[in-house]
Structure formats: C-alpha cells, structure tokens
Amino acid sequence: MHGAWVLRSAEIVVDGTPGVLVLKGEDLSAAYPGMVRYTLEFRRGDTVLYTYLTNTYEYPPANPQTAESVALTAFHRLRQELPGRPDTFVLHPPEPVVRPLPPHRPEAAVIIQGSPRLYGNSAILAGWAADACRDAGMRCETLYPAEMRIEPCTGCFRCYNAGRCVIPDDMPAIDRALAEAGLVIVCTPVYTETVPAALKVVIDRCQAYRAGRVLAGGETGRQAGILCAVAGRKGAENFVCVSRVVGSFFRFIGAEMLGEVRVDGADAVSDIRATAGREAGVRAELRALIARAGR
Ligand SMILES: Cc1cc2nc3c(=O)[nH]c(=O)nc-3n(C[C@H](O)[C@H](O)[C@H](O)COP(=O)(O)O)c2cc1C
Structure with missing residues (x-):
C-alpha cells in the first residue's frame, strides 16, 4: 500500500551464522503529510531476530534528532556491535508484525x-x-x-x-x-x-x-x-x-x-x-x- 525503499543493508555474522541487517524507509503520507517510518531488522531468511522502529512524527521541531539520523545511528551501531554481543540486543521476541485486520x-x-x-x-x-x-x-x-x-x-x-x-x-x-x-x-x-x-x-x-x-x-x-x-x-x-x-x-x-x-x-x-x-x-x-x- 505504501512505498518502501532500502537505505542500508549489510550481511553480518552473529553466533557463527550469517544474517542480514536491513534499514528501510516507508512512505506513510497516507496517514500524515510527509510521514516516514523507518524499520531496522536483523533477519536470517524469513526469521526476524531484531526489530527497531521509528517514524518522523516522533521528533517534534525542537528535538535535535531526526528519525532518519536515529535510524542510521541504530543501523551503524548494530552493524558494529551485534556480532560481538548479540545478547545485548536480541533479548526478547521481536516486535510482532502488524496483523491484517478482521472485517467489521x-x-x-x-x-x-x-x-x-x-x-x-x-x-x-x-x-x-x-x-x-x-x-x-x-x-x-x-x-x-x-x-x-x-x-x-x-x-x-x-x-x-x-x-x-x-x-x-x-x-x-x-x-x-x-x-x-x-x-x-x-x-x-x-x-x-x-x-x-x-x-x-x-x-x-x-x-x-x-x-x-x-x-x-x-x-x-x-x-x-x-x-x-x-x-x-x-x-x-x-x-x-x-x-x-x-x-x-x-x-x-x-x-x-x-x-x-x-x-x-x-x-x-x-x-x-x-x-x-x-x-x-x-x-x-x-x-x-x-x-x-x-x-
Ligand atoms: C460541565 C457542564 C457543561 C455543560 N455545558 C453545556 C453547554 O455548553 N450547552 C448546553 O446546552 N448544555 C450544557 N450542559 C448541560 C448538559 O448538557 C445537560 O445537563 C445534559 O442533560 C447532561 O447530560 P447527562 O445527564 O447525560 O450528563 C453542561 C453541563 C455540564 C455539567
């Protein structure tokens, strides 16, 4: 429904097994003007082991950070640190995906x-x-x-x-x-x-x-x-x-x-x-x- 694009992607080895760290952006302007959601995922095949989400509307005008800067920082930090200490990040089940809604x-x-x-x-x-x-x-x-x-x-x-x-x-x-x-x-x-x-x-x-x-x-x-x-x-x-x-x-x-x-x-x-x-x-x-x- 909304356009999505990949901002960063890297193959990393965690616990001896390779996986992919992907940061993607999604256009949510159907909800609010200019809204973009960033999704950072570490996955092996279809299994998502870690998810981090943020969106542009979380950052009010006087906040010095932006969603994209936070998402990119998170990507670089995970890329460097996930292989060495996965337990720091992969502690809990990942965010469940948004499920399709039942009809009224x-x-x-x-x-x-x-x-x-x-x-x-x-x-x-x-x-x-x-x-x-x-x-x-x-x-x-x-x-x-x-x-x-x-x-x-x-x-x-x-x-x-x-x-x-x-x-x-x-x-x-x-x-x-x-x-x-x-x-x-x-x-x-x-x-x-x-x-x-x-x-x-x-x-x-x-x-x-x-x-x-x-x-x-x-x-x-x-x-x-x-x-x-x-x-x-x-x-x-x-x-x-x-x-x-x-x-x-x-x-x-x-x-x-x-x-x-x-x-x-x-x-x-x-x-x-x-x-x-x-x-x-x-x-x-x-x-x-x-x-x-x-x-
Ligand atoms: C805080 C308050 C504000 C109210 N403001 C209005 C108002 O702006 N215009 C109006 O016609 N009635 C106003 N009313 C009267 C209520 O709409 C009326 O008493 C109604 O029957 C209350 O419904 P209820 O019994 O379901 O609470 C106000 C009542 C209260 C308690």
Missing part, C-alpha cells in the same frame, strides 16, 4: 456513552439506542469511558511504528470494540459546547486505532456511525461543536456518519423522559437510522 461485523454495534453521569440523560439515550439495535437483530455493547482508566494522548506518534499505543490502560477494550463493530453510536451530553473530557480523551486516543488500520492496510468493509446528543439548553446552535467533533471522529476512524439524534432543552425538565412524546420520537429516529446501517 454488520451485526455488531458499540455504543460509547460519553457522560460521566451513569444515570443521566445520555445513559437514557444509550438505553434507547441499545433497544433499537437489538430490535434490528444486532448484538450491542455499551462502553462508559468515564468509568475506564484511559489516559490522554501524549502525541508521541509511536503508534505509527507498530500500530499500538504505548500507554498501558483500558483503551484496547475500546479499540477491539471499534474494530469489530459495523455500527458505532456515540451518546453524549453537550459540555461547554463540546463533548465531556473522558469522551474527548477516547477520541484523541483513537490515533493508535487509526495507525493500526493504516499500517495493516486492506479492506475491512463498511462501518456506520450515529451521534445521539443531549444539550441542557434549547436550540440547534448548542450542537454545532459536538456535531463537528463527533463527525470528525467518525471520519478519522473511517466510519460513515448516518445522522444525528438531538435532544435539547434537557435542563428545563431534568429528565428527558418528562417531555411528552419525546421518547417515542427519539426511538423512531433511532430505528430509522439503524435500519440504514444494515443496508
């Missing part, structure tokens, strides 16, 4: 409930959305980012090395659910015009999810997205920013936005179920949108 399952839905209030209006919306998914014959899982341990993205861009985030927290559960789901529903309140912090953290951390998809390449089929948003105040203007943020999230992960369900004026009633006819209306909107996900 049309019958699987994931709901991301973005409010920290477990018993709030977004949770009520999430319940109606889950009912609509099940009525449409889908399997549905609901995730609560505010209840999970998910750290903010640090912008290290190391996810574009091997398609994984280096932060050890609960994010892989969300990545797995997104990878499987044919339908992603984000239920969120409006917080200061945008989404609550825990949901924003999840959205930013989807860098690694996207990196995995860019690096694996291939087709994973259709994924659809629906936004369900609730605002305390009345009026369409309260949803402008949330629509943009969640729309951008769907585009970023490759999901097609099917539409939005908006509930405004929630603060005047406290419980959105208190407004006559609202529940039936929202459930009908959800049914119609979810029916489009299956097409």
